[in-house]
Amino acid sequence: MDDLSASRGPATLKDVAKLAGVSIATVSKALNGREHVRAETRDRVRRAAEELRFSPNQLAQGLLAGRTGTVGLLTSDLEGRFSIPVMMGAEDAFGADSTSVFLCDARGDAIREQHHLRALLSRRVDGVIILGDTTNPRNSLGHDIPVPVVYAYAPSNDDSDISVISDxxxxxxxxxxxxxxxxxxxxxxxxxxxxxxxxxxxxxxxxxxxxxxxxxxxxxxxxxxxxxxxxxxxxxxxxxxxxxxxxxxxxxxxxxxxxxxxxxxxxxxxxxxxxxxxxxxxxxxxxxxxxxxxxxxxMRLQEVGRVAARLLFAAIGGDAQPGVHKITCRVVTRDSTAVSD
Amino acid sequence: MDDLSASRGPATLKDVAKLAGVSIATVSKALNGREHVRAETRDRVRRAAEELRFSPNQLAQGLLAGRTGTVGLLTSDLEGRFSIPVMMGAEDAFGADSTSVFLCDARGDAIREQHHLRALLSRRVDGVIILGDTTNPRNSLGHDIPVPVVYAYAPSNDDSDISVISDxxxxxxxxxxxxxxxxxxxxxxxxxxxxxxxxxxxxxxxxxxxxxxxxxxxxxxxxxxxxxxxxxxxxxxxxxxxxxxxxxxxxxxxxxxxxxxxxxxxxxxxxxxxxxxxxxxxxxxxxxxxxxxxxxxxMRLQEVGRVAARLLFAAIGGDAQPGVHKITCRVVTRDSTAVSD
DNA sequence: CTGAAAGCGCTTACAG
DNA sequence: CTGAAAGCGCTTACAG
Missing domain, CATH: 3.40.50.2300 (Response regulator)
Structure with missing residues (x-):
């Protein structure tokens, strides 16, 4: 209908600005709840944003902020019964912080692991969780990775790394x-x-x-x-x-x-x-x-995943807690040990 | 040592340009194999990039290209035995195209699904795979989503959507x-x-x-x-x-x-x-x-995942193939039907 | 063959 | 209270 419909792809700040009749700076401030925006203006901007189904481009935001709100989950074994619950717990904890998770499966191959790691870093993830396929300690990825790393299920063999395991x-x-x-x-x-x-x-x-x-x-x-x-x-x-x-x-x-x-x-x-x-x-x-x-x-694997996510978050925030964090297991009673008296 | 070490975070084109003594435009062309770069210059740039462990920021590239090389995998059931293999197949197929996969678990909750979908779209994924937890047909997400959608394992109830299932x-x-x-x-x-x-x-x-x-x-x-x-x-x-x-x-x-x-x-x-x-x-x-x-x-679930990924790729490339795509199952013979003669 | 400039979509000081 | 400008890291015409 009007010339706005000519814009390709999702609406941008510019589109909203044009519709609301203000500058893109004002749109940004209004939508982000910054001060110094008149209430009436804010409302107008909001309505325009809604009408255009505006959703901020997180790539652009990430580029500017230096943080992307994404993390990598590098599993060695997508098939495994054990890695899945850990993954769930991590996904759960990150979701609560509206962080998105990149999933990569290295299939227990060190080359593939390096490849995926590189890919994650070029996507500028804020951190990485390394998920083992057994509880055996694994080689550390070292400390020249530019973002925090947390090892889950399989601990790192380097005590200065951050690991989370079931006890x-x-x-x-x-x-x-x-x-x-x-x-x-x-x-x-x-x-x-x-x-x-x-x-x-x-x-x-x-x-x-x-x-x-x-x-x-x-x-x-x-x-x-x-x-x-x-x-x-x-x-x-x-x-x-x-x-x-x-x-x-x-x-x-x-x-x-x-x-x-x-x-x-x-x-x-x-x-x-x-x-x-x-x-x-x-x-x-x-x-x-x-x-x-x-x-x-x-083994409370979901909890392992949740704690791993929280430790990664803390490390991203500058509060790295190195060492092996142990999650206490739990007895589940069914009939095979039922006491009849 | 020198003032290059003062730069924060991963190396950028600017860092490489300074080290190689050329402009960032030249670095970009050299590294991307564009023509019109002297061989000697190209080598110098490459060495500089390697020395700085330069890895292009894909956020910036994505912002420019309008394509991010990422897709969303929206599962309703991370725990499920059936969704995992499909996920593996998809991850596998995407990996081969160096596409990264955002994993989201909606836990069978429509609200959560919408939430995740919005998050994926604001990250500008190029497409989305919706993974069901049963083979029962599910509600279509509709057609006002700005990127292609493929339904896997559980088909969409809308025939104009793209679905992949085991037959x-x-x-x-x-x-x-x-x-x-x-x-x-x-x-x-x-x-x-x-x-x-x-x-x-x-x-x-x-x-x-x-x-x-x-x-x-x-x-x-x-x-x-x-x-x-x-x-x-x-x-x-x-x-x-x-x-x-x-x-x-x-x-x-x-x-x-x-x-x-x-x-x-x-x-x-x-x-x-x-x-x-x-x-x-x-x-x-x-x-x-x-x-x-x-x-x-x-049920050849990995194949279901692989085909879903390929169909999504095709759709992203403009070649959408609507309808229910059926993967043929396979007999696995073990002893319970062994013929002794 | 090389580089200055514009621009992807956003945010943030800084003027007005 | 509002907007012009600079800049995040990159690529791509366009001059030189």
């Missing part, structure tokens, strides 16, 4: 305490792959907690194997043969625990009457569908 | 054909929640395929229930009582199938000798750990 050692303690609370004392441990810190950390915490109560693992050591139901099924049969007295089985993961539950049912052991079983990870789909439903330890 | 009707056919190939003909169907298009589509495809072979489902209709192992366990027991002749069970999901397998083992039926069982979804963790390992239909 897996303490998780082992929590599991033991829970079984003790259920009146169990002859506890065996069927763990996963020993090359994973998540496996050894949990075992270490469990053993320390038992020791504090004057106890030790049945058999003296944890059994390490694969993170699979099959390993759980096989391992518990062996255990029962050698130590028929066990009344509690701690498992390195919910999958292993599920295998354990299946074997126990098949050999006629009643869970939780005869034996209590606990897993780790609180993998809802596995834990809730087990027979009986599985008690487990939740 | 679930055809998936039902694939499953039936596979069971027929295994010599089965007395096939029952244990489906999931009937309010899900994924449930009814697969059943519809299966029934049509049987009909084409002059067959029908045992009992005439599929059994609908929950997407759980428990439902699978219960349903197959009922089925066996009423129709002991069944030699094949099609399941609405791998979880249901897993329950079916467990019940069959418990009642002494041999899978696949007595009865073949198939699932849907190819949920690796469930299918590979079942006893026996589960044959299933893969």
């Amino acid at each position: 897996n050692v303490d998780a082992g303690r929590l599991a033991v305490e829970h079984l003790l609370d259920c009146g169990r004392s002859r506890i065996a441990y069927i763990s996963g792959d020993a090359t994973y810190a998540a496996a050894t950390d949990r075992v270490a915490g469990a053993k320390a907690a038992l020791q504090k109560h004057g106890l030790e693992l049945v058999g003296g050591e944890a059994l390490y194997g694969a993170w699979t139901e099959g390993w759980g099924r096989a391992a518990v049969r062996t255990l029962l043969t050698r130590f028929p007295e066990i009344d509690g089985v701690l498992c390195g993961s919910d999958q292993i625990a599920r295998g354990v539950l299946d074997s126990l049912r098949e050999v006629g052991k009643d869970v939780p009457r005869d034996i209590s079983v606990m897993g780790h990870d609180n993998w809802e789909q596995i834990a809730s569908q087990s027979r009986p439903a599985l008690s487990t330890i939740d | 679930n009707v055809d998936a039902g056919r694939l499953a039936v054909e596979h069971l027929l190939d295994c010599g089965r003909s007395r096939i029952a169907y244990i489906s999931g929640d009937a309010t899900y298009a994924a449930a009814t589509d697969r059943v519809a495809g299966a029934k049509a395929a049987l009909q084409k072979h002059g067959l029908e489902l045992v009992g005439g209709e599929a059994l609908y229930g929950a997407w759980t192992e428990g439902w699978g366990r219960a349903a197959v027991r009922t089925l066996l009582t009423r129709f002991p002749e069944i030699d094949g069970v099609l399941c609405g999901s791998d979880q249901i199938a897993r329950g079916v397998l467990d019940s069959l083992r418990e009642v002494g039926k041999d899978v696949p000798r007595d009865i073949s069982v198939m699932g849907h979804d190819n949920w690796e963790q469930i299918a590979s750990q079942s006893r026996p390992a589960l044959s299933t239909i893969d």
